[in-house]
Amino acid sequence: MPSTRTPEGEFNRCGICGCESDMEPSYLFNDATCPACGHLLRYPAKVPAFSVVSHKPTRSTSTVIRQTMWLISYRIRMQIRQLKRRTLGLVFASAR
Numbered sequence: 657m658p659s660t661r662t663p664e665g666e667f668n669r670c671g672i673c674g675c676e677s678d679m680e681p682s683y684l685f686n687d688a689t690c691p692a693c694g695h696l697l698r699y700p701a702k703v704p705a706f707s708v709v710s711h712k713p714t715r716s717t718s719t720v721i722r723q724t725m726w727l728i729s730y731r732i733r734m735q736i737r738q739l740k741r742r743t744l745g746l747v748f749a750s751a752r
């Protein structure tokens with residue numbers, strides 16, 4: 657199991673592969689990706705996403721924006737990958 661422990665990480669268990677991790681959920685979506693399989697891990701919402709940033713400015717706004725941009729691009733890439741996988745599955749299924 658990969659070591660993903662960070663001081664501010666939150667425990668979660670992947671619903672797909674069962675991997676246990678202490679990921680730091682994103683501020684914007686309050687989720688993280690499973691370190692083992694990349695599945696999206698949801699975290700219970702405790703504090704409204706942006707109030708965390710405004711009340712506890714432990715990170716600069718640019719860092720949050722950069723992470724948010726990365727996450728959005730990552731999600732798009734993951735969706736494209738899933739779409740490709742699904743399309744390939746259909747192709748293989750119809751070829752049989």
Ligand SMILES: [Zn+2]
Nearest residue numbers: 670673690693
């Ligand atoms: Zn997983």
